[in-house]
Amino acid sequence: MKGTQQPSSRKQNGHRNNNKQRQDSKNDDKLIHLISKCVGKIVIATTLDGNQYKGLLISNNLQPNLSVILNKPQNLTKDEKLPDNLVIYGKDLVDLEVDLSKKPEFKIDEEITTSTKIKERELTKWIPDEPIDNNLLLEDDGSNWDQFASNEEKFGIKSTFDEHLYTTKIDKNAPDYQQRLERANKIAKEIESQQTTDLHMLEERGLIIDDSGIDEEDKYSGVDRRGNELLAALKNTTIAQDKQVHKNDYNLVDPAIVSSSKENSKKLDYYRLNSQSEINSFKQFSANFKIPHKVPADLLPILSKNVDKQKEIINKNQTQQQPKNNKYNIKAASFTPTFTPLSPQQQQQLQQQQQPTSRTFSNGSSSTSSSKRYHITSQDFFGIDKIPTKEKQQDKIKKFKTGFSFVSSGSQELTFQTPPTWDSTIEESYSKLFPKFAPIPTFSSPTQYKYPMAAAAATQQQAAAIAAAQMQAAQVQAMMYQQQFQPQPYYQQPQFYPNPNTSFIPPPIIPYPNQFNPQHQQQPPKRFSKRNN
């Protein structure tokens, strides 16, 4: 039908190929090229019997007619049970549509999972065939067990390892072998004496490290998702909620480990240490944190009802106003830092900052015994008028999301700048002033022109001019679409704005046919089709 089209236009407007052109090998090559580029894409195939199948194009055959194989096909016209791979032969295939509009991003696991949600359900208990043998428990009898000796004794398995199956041979007969060895020794020593805190580097250098709390799943197989909550919160409209906290917990304590005997204490220790370090950091923070102003008198009853406490607060505040002595706050005396002690300069810095910026993390060998919980109210922590509420936080996140994005802030409704000749001086959103391509003006304008366009369209001449303008706009729009641009709304076209030098002519409103409505307009699918004679 449109066989004479250039390849470029064909790409835009769809491609039809009939038998005549198929004899043309040049065209055939192009078709091969196009089809093979489409393998791995979702296509819609129309068959002679009028059914449309949507599926992943996984294979095709051009000889003698274009046949295709669709993976996970789906009949769009009627419900039908289909095989995993649907073969559509050339003689049945009428049309093949491919949506080439957008290259999808590399999918992460979650996006590949498409099947229906799996519900939480009652799990079926496993019923043992026979009463449980109490000897069959996974308990440590404390004895050392050598797997190699035991398996050799019982099953005659002799263990072996030959590194030359995997790596190169060392040429020990080389004339300069001794020199090489010395050099290697020297370098190896240098490497091993290097300082690092990276767990993996330490492990690979063969240094024994206290890695309690990190199990082998975290180390060798799982991908740590922690820290992505903030990103997720920024990405999604919903903020990170309980669910993610839940996830986090799973990362820390695994039920199966908790129920095991030996590892148990270690895990809990880790948990405790972690919370201990958090308490410590809070403690330090509250000890060093000072409100730089005097506590207002009217605030005292709010802070504490106890008169003694009130005095204490004032006292504390006053002592804080005094020039600093070069020591940690007396209140913090009970706190012994468990991390590597800071150099005097660092300590000084820390105090000058008044607020410790670094959190003290326990290094695992911590022996802080202070189990007393340090109560700190959110008022102390954030200041009286800055206590975060859920609403505020949500608001902040919303602002954070939109505030920095150039694009999204642009899409916010900005007030419409009326041209100087505009009658109304009330600034309103442009969307209220203009109908959104609606055939019937449904807005209520504050101006006296309630339906200004109806009057304008009264005369034939004007109507013709308007129709022409509209066509033009539509064409522009259609072109824009093909170039994958956002359509420019017609009211941004210059011809819709009154010339400021002339008197006001209200912009025309024409019922827009649906196909020009960007809401409904789809990008024309790319078409490869093949006709049978």
Add this chain to the structure above:
Amino acid sequence: MSKIAKKDTRPKTTDVTLTKGSTFEDFGLKRDLLLGIFEAGFEKPSPIQEEVIPIALTGRDILARAKNGTGKTGSFVIPALQQVKNSNEIQSLILVPTRELALQTAQVVKTLGKHLNVQVMVSTGGTSLRDDIVRLHDPVHILVGTPGRILDLASRNVADLSNCGLFIMDEADKMLSREFERIVDQILQFLPQNHQSILVSATFPLSVKNFLEKNLKKPFEVNLMNELTLKGISQYYAFVEEKQKLHCLNTLFSKLQINQAIIFCNSTNRVELLAKKITELGYSCYYSHARMPQKDRNKVFQDFRAGKVRNLVCSDLLTRGIDIQAVNVVINFDFPKTAETYLHRIGRSGRFGHLGLAINLINYQDRYSVYKIEQELGTEIKPIPATIDKSLYVAPNDEGAEISQPQQPVQKPAQTQQTQQSQPQQPQSQPQQPQPQQPQPQPQSQQQPNQPQFQPQFQQFNHYQYQQPPSQFSGHPPQFPNQQYPPGQF
């Protein structure tokens, strides 16, 4: 070794068979490389190999995702070998997260490049650093290793990566996770600016977009996966109390026809305890985890791969990438925390599109993890039926071999009796007992307790050529004459 591997006749799923139909000859590979490929028993490229190899040969960066055990290693090893030039520099660097995987990958490179005269070296922690430095004095063409050791060697200029044109990361999602990301970044500083990168994995739980934008040039993305789980693996759960787990495992051992099994635990302590218990129950069993000396880990790895031992208990150290063709059952003695771990664990069975079984022992506390992982994977784990159909995880010709199992008649009456006692209401739930259809060959091992139960026919095992399991090897449980527990007990 030099003759072509025996054809693997086991059924395969579309995970590996659904190709466009290209052959290794189509890629224009060196003749000697093709020879190595065919000798290793590769017949036709798998879907991922078909996609990756031609693009990789053009020198373009690649990000590829394919299911567990569908030939990812081959897809990057073959281009790496094809590109090896006759010079004395390191030309390809392959990074993997664990030492065992490094050994395995290096062995694949050696096997496929047998006729190419390529020097392949493994460098990981746990081995002598001095030896590695001495080794690097001689030419090395392809270097395989874990990031820590490689960075140490590269930063001292012992391993000169300035002419290494090909950078490969297996298990890329793990390599780009927090533990390794910074080290990988540093290693990249030693590579030439215009190097080619190939990143592959079966899972990408997080976006690796940042790394891609920073380090890859217009990567060719391969992702023909439209589901996460392998087609050939049947997944079941057994909902048990913690103290029933070992009992349940014992029952599984007696009912299932296990070729080789991997059993995962969540802590190193439990790994050791369980391995000990399994040995006491009369099944050969090794264990492996990261706190063992590397030489022990190596022995366990090599022997289990060679099929000397039937069971392996391990931590998540061996969750990713380890390829043992004979494994048909994976048991999660403890349920994992993350979906990717689960996926990689169960992917140890059903290698290269074959059939396999994954059984999860879960307790009350695990149930939310189960739901979560089911949701993330979009797959439902079913309760374990009283009888698992053998056609789900045993290849037909394996079953045939079972007939000649030596000691079957000895145990049969006892087991049948036991089943009838315990499950009178479910007569159909009897384990399928193979009928002794022919006179049993004189089982020599019955008289010689110390003889290996599994003939180490796999010792010469070229890892890719799947061989028919020796007759003693299939069928479970192995009947050991020196069993400590009388058969009636389980």
